[in-house]
Amino acid sequence: MTLSQHGKQSTLTERSFCATWPKATYRTSVPHGLPASFPEDKHTPGMQRALAVSDELIAELLSADEILIGTPMYNFTVPANLKAWIDLIVRPRVTHSGPPERKGLVTGKTCKIIIASGGIYDEGLPASASDYESGYLKRILAFIGITTAAVSFGSTTVEELVAQFRPAVLAATR
Numbered sequence: 001m002t003l004s005q006h007g008k009q010s011t012l013t014e015r016s017f018c019a020t021w022p023k024a025t026y027r028t029s030v031p032h033g034l035p036a037s038f039p040e041d042k043h044t045p046g047m048q049r050a051l052a053v054s055d056e057l058i059a060e061l062l063s064a065d066e067i068l069i070g071t072p073m074y075n076f077t078v079p080a081n082l083k084a085w086i087d088l089i090v091r092p093r094v095t096h097s098g099p100p101e102r103k104g105l106v107t108g109k110t111c112k113i114i115i116a117s118g119g120i121y122d123e124g125l126p127a128s129a130s131d132y133e134s135g136y137l138k139r140i141l142a143f144i145g146i147t148t149a150a151v152s153f154g155s156t157t158v159e160e161l162v163a164q165f166r167p168a169v170l171a172a173t174r
Contacts, residue, residue, distance in 0.1 A: 013063075054088040058094055067112070073117040076132045077133045089144065104142065104145025105144065106145040109146050113138075113150065115152070
């Protein structure tokens with residue numbers, strides 16, 4: 001979707017992991033990480049498909065100035081679809097430098113993370129010790145170079161949070 005205001009055009013890319021995610025292809029064809037770590041002549045057709053999806057997601061990530069992740073908290077951590085996305089975008093020599101320094105290569109981006117949870121996990125509350133999601137997301141994003149990540153919690157549904165934050169997201173694209 002292209003948005004325009006005050007002569008400035010912005011593109012808003014929306015990706016719903018629930019509606020369009022090729023989980024089965026990824027999970028069955030990449031048993032031990034991405035095929036990028038295997039020699040090309042050893043790539044199976046399934047590995048080639050997974051690598052193509054990874055390339056597409058990384059290109060999308062690299063073209064973004066700002067990233068918004070809206071996610072539920074499942075069993076105190078990220079849902080499988082979001083974890084699969086992470087597995088596909090964290091690639092040595094593409095989004096981080098690889099060993100030994102492991103420097104993030106995705107720089108100059110900010111990320112807002114909105115977590116819908118069944119409770120309140122704000123820092124300082126007893127339940128905050130059970131929040132494995134926000135710290136993990138901030139750490140994995142920092143690992144690839146996105147060091148500006150802000151987390152907001154809502155004890156409501158993702159749909160309600162999207163409705164609540166949509167005006168701010170649209171305003172940020174202006």
